[in-house]
Amino acid sequence: MKLGLVCNNNIRDNVLEKFQSLGIEVYRKADLYVVEEGLHTGFLPCIVFHPEQLDELWEMLQAFAITSATSKIVGFKDGAYHVINHVSILYFEALDAGVLCHTATDVYRLKEKLYQLEERLPSDRFIKVSRSFIVHIDAVTRIIPWFNRRLLLKFERSKKEVEVSKNYVGHFKAFLGMR
Numbered sequence: 740m741k742l743g744l745v746c747n748n749n750i751r752d753n754v755l756e757k758f759q760s761l762g763i764e765v766y767r768k769a770d771l772y773v774v775e776e777g778l779h780t781g782f783l784p785c786i787v788f789h790p791e792q793l794d795e796l797w798e799m800l801q802a803f804a805i806t807s808a809t810s811k812i813v814g815f816k817d818g819a820y821h822v823i824n825h826v827s828i829l830y831f832e833a834l835d836a837g838v839l840c841h842t843a844t845d846v847y848r849l850k851e852k853l854y855q856l857e858e859r860l861p862s863d864r865f866i867k868v869s870r871s872f873i874v875h876i877d878a879v880t881r882i883i884p885w886f887n888r889r890l891l892l893k894f895e896r897s898k899k900e901v902e903v904s905k906n907y908v909g910h911f912k913a914f915l916g917m918r
Contacts, residue, residue, distance in 0.1 A: 741859070743769030745778050750790050755863050757793075761800055764861035773800070812856075814840045814847025821847060825864070829894045830901050831856055831873040843896040866914050868892070869904035876914070 744765045746754055754773075758765055772785040773796070779787050788796040812823040827842045833853040840847040849856070857867055867873050874892060881893040890903040890911065903911050 741766040741769040741771070743767065743772040743782070743862075744774075745772055745782055745785075746775035747778075747790075750775070750793075754793070757797055758800070761797075763800065765863050766859065767862040768858045812840060812849070814849050816845060816847045823847060825861070825875070826877075828875045829878045829897060829899060830875060833871045841899060843894070843899075866911060868901060868907050868911055872901050874901055 742758075742763055742765060744751070744754060744758070755765065770784075772779075772782040774782050774785045774787050776787050776789045779785050786796075786799070812825070812828065814821050814823050823840055823842065829841045829843060831849070831853060832839045832841060838849045838851060838853055838856065840849055853867075853871070853873060857865070857873055860873065864877055865873050865875055878894050879892050880895045883891040883893065885891040885902060888905045888908060890908055892901045892903060894900075
C-alpha cells in the first residue's frame, strides 16, 4: 500500500525522518494519506493526526511499517532481469525506445513509462527535472547554475550529468528549499 503525507513544512522533516526510520516510503499519489488536522480536505482515505500527538501516530504507523512493502525497480540488462536497490539509482531517462535506469556503473532498461515511475517512486527522494528525467536527489552531489536559467546536476561515484530544464527549475528549488 502506498502512503502519502500532507502536513505543514515546520513538522514535515521530523515526520519524514520518522517515516524513514520505520522503513515507510512516501508517495505523491497514494492509497492512504497521513494528514495533519485541518489539512485533510480532499485527501481520502486518510489518517488525521494532531501535531502535538505524534507519539500516537508513530505507534500506529509501526504496525503499518511491518506490513508495508517497498516498491522494487526491476531492470533488464545482459539477458537477465535485475532488482535495483533505490540507493544505487542515480536517475531515470526516457528515450524513444523506453526508459533507462542509470546507476553509477550500469544502465538497465525498464518496462515502465516515466510517468508510471514518477507515481510509484518515493516523492521525498525522487523528483522529475525535465520531461525526460527523474533524479534520485540523494545521489546528487553538486548543483551548478547553467545556461538559460537551467541547472546541471552531478552525481556521486559517477561522471554522469543531468540538466534541470528551465521549466522545472522552480519546482526543483522549492523541493530542496532553495527559494
